[in-house]
Amino acid sequence: MTNTALLLERLGGLIQQSLREDAARHGLLPIHVQVLHYLAQANHYSNLPIAIAEYFGITRGTVSQTLAVLERRGLLCKAPDSRHGKRLRLSLTPAGEAALQGSWTGRLETALEGLSVGAAELDGTLRSLLAALQQINGQRAFGVCRQCAHFLTGDSGSQCGLTGEPLTTAQSGRICREWTAPVTG
Numbered sequence: 001m002t003n004t005a006l007l008l009e010r011l012g013g014l015i016q017q018s019l020r021e022d023a024a025r026h027g028l029l030p031i032h033v034q035v036l037h038y039l040a041q042a043n044h045y046s047n048l049p050i051a052i053a054e055y056f057g058i059t060r061g062t063v064s065q066t067l068a069v070l071e072r073r074g075l076l077c078k079a080p081d082s083r084h085g086k087r088l089r090l091s092l093t094p095a096g097e098a099a100l101q102g103s104w105t106g107r108l109e110t111a112l113e114g115l116s117v118g119a120a121e122l123d124g125t126l127r128s129l130l131a132a133l134q135q136i137n138g139q140r141a142f143g144v145c146r147q148c149a150h151f152l153t154g155d156s157g158s159q160c161g162l163t164g165e166p167l168t169t170a171q172s173g174r175i176c177r178e179w180t181a182p183v184t185g
């Protein structure tokens with residue numbers, strides 16, 4: 001194992017430990033908290049059970065069980081999609097949003113602020129590493145909307161070039177299952 005791989009393993013282990021602690025505080029499992037974090041970031045094309053299965057690489061059965069627990073605990077709600085009758089759109093309730101307060105992500109961001117390396121540079125390196133691993137594993141990239149190849153801006157605002165629909169500023173900062181890497185070079 002290279003030094004970089006070892007460092008990434010240790011970082012992954014620390015994050016998993018923090019996740020377990022956050023989950024235990026709420027009487028939940030780590031995957032429950034991870035799904036809450038995902039839904040807090042997912043855009044309106046990605047707040048679906050199938051997108052959760054793709055994002056975490058878990059089965060639809062595990063997703064159903066997870067969603068049932070979170071719904072029973074009043075942390076998320078399901079609503080039928082007005083345009084696709086069979087689809088269920090998922091969103092956090094105020095209690096779900098409150099459960100994410102004081103989570104491990106805040107501690108990580110504090111640690112990141114203390115680094116001398118530029119945030120954009122680190123972000124770019126980690127994004128490239130993630131994309132390479134996702135390609136090896138055959139997984140979708142789930143990038144931030146405004147960094148997508150289909151993201152369009154004009155005088156009338158932002159728009160998704162894939163669906164032709166307008167995008168709000170809030171939506172353009174969320175992650176999407178249809179995200180496509182821009183062509184560079």
Ligand code: SF4
Pocket residue numbers: 043045143144145146148149150151152159160161162163175176177178179180
């Ligand atoms: S521009 Fe890309 S990331 Fe944004 S909504 Fe469209 S497909 Fe998704």
